[in-house]
Amino acid sequence: MNKNRSMFLISGLAFGFAFLYIPILSLIIFSFNESKLVTVWAGFSTKWYGELLRNEQILDAAWLSIRIAVINACFAVALGTLAGFALARLGRFRGRTLLTGMVTAPLVMPEVITGLSLLLLFVAMQDLIGWPAGRGVTTITIAHITFSMAYVAIIIQSRLSSVDESVEEAALDLGARPAKVFFLITLPIIAPALISGWLLSFTMSLDDLVIASFVSGPGSSTLPMVVFSKVRLGVSPEINALATIIVLLVAVGITIAGITLNRQEKRRQRDMQMAVAANE
């Protein structure tokens, strides 16, 4: 490759990654700052981590958010898998276009609109059938499941479309029932996609401010809502400490997941190749 050209590309990459990572690095560095004036360095200290761990409001909100995120991720994976499977494997069923639309629109829909529309639905439902009674954890969870399952559906659909259908067909030809084929063949094949779908749903729920603000009720402030109300008043080293913890957890989680999935994928491909080779 031409030397100038590769220099240009490398500097483009370097600039881009610097842009993506410098803010995160500065968050982490200033979480260890002694001074309360987040951006003026006054010596190394871990006292803000201590403050964070004593802040009941943040801890309560974090615990609430984690509970919502776990329930959300489980439901979103179940519903999203069904939707992704339907789109990838069931051909042209009635209403397919609408389902495709309802799966892709939440990916780009501005959050203020999703939040407002769900709130109006919940208010109307409460009027009509008395459920959900008031707003809180239940309504936040339902709202999160709705957008998370769309992401899961896309992930599962694309995974299934890239995997050879012949193994499933072979099993069906040999008389296995569809449900059996799904549980024993399809599910293990899409396992990596299920895991990434679960993790993505979990983090998106943990991260959502706008939609949760619309559909939450008194006494159900999630972590992003508490963080937002603090951050609006200005920078606070406790929030830097929180951010550092989250970034570390995510980095470790993603790296482990990435390595494990990569290894599994390689093993699966090798097994498939060996199975083919052994019979040729």
Add this chain to the structure above:
Amino acid sequence: MSRKAYITLGDRITAATDLVSQSSWWGQIQTWVEVLLTRLGLRGQGLVVAIPYLWLLLFFLIPFAFVLKISLAEAVIARPPYTALIEWTEDAFIDIKLNIANYLFLLQDDLYWKAYLNSVKVALISTAVCLFIGYPMAYSMARANPAWRNVLLMLVILPFWTSFLLRVYAWIGILKNNGVINNILLAFGIIDEPIVMMQTNFAVYVGIVYSYLPFMILPLYANLERLDNTLLEAAADLGCRPIKAFFSITLPLSIPGIIAGSLLVFIPAVGEFVIPALLGGPDTLMIGRVLWDEFFANRDWPVASAVAIAILLLLIIPIMVFQRFQAKEAEAGTA
């Protein structure tokens, strides 16, 4: 795969299937699930489609009908704070009141127009900047050697997994008057007094480009990675210069990626709330923020709903174009 291999593979699978389903808890669970579903009168494909379908219908599509409905109501001080559209009058007439005053209000008040147009402008410029930064990145990633490719891809995805809110917050510390940039510039004596960057439109652009950049890079990368290299080699063999090959082969072939990435940035950016709220000033008018304030500060649900409908009217075409692309990509198994 040869036919023989196909069959043997099938045999192995069934053998394995039987082994697992006869002996393990996994088989037990399967049987229970099947029995349960049959009891409920739901079986097979119909069920697979019906469950997610009904969920999305109820919690994604139908809510828009309520937004439209409330946008035609009147605001009152009550719980919920709007009037009913349909009422039974005493002499058994159905009284339907449609109030278009909210829309007229939006049309007449400059504030809404300005916010609306400014949002489109901010979203368009941010999309262009994302493309400008993201394209070279995606291109270099796709051209990097395979071992590096996965690492780079992971580096692009990683920020996307960390809290969006906290990443926007990080910019406050960098941009404010006694923030990182100003401190560095002051320390080197490049400037004498801090440059005001926080609470300006500039900060909003930085925030949006920063937050949405991965959404631009990922579809572009997916597209550029599967670009057929033999085309470029053929062009080079025939004496085409790399720059020309880029503009006549790579760029045209990557248009689907450009469109998908641009829509992924543009559509949510129009309705963005968090970034203008945290980084923008009081004069940074964006329509998502207007909606938020109407709803939370003024408690005017009908006007907030009318604003939502106005945003949707603007975004409906980009959203439909995006869906077309997404559906095509998903069917090709590359989304």
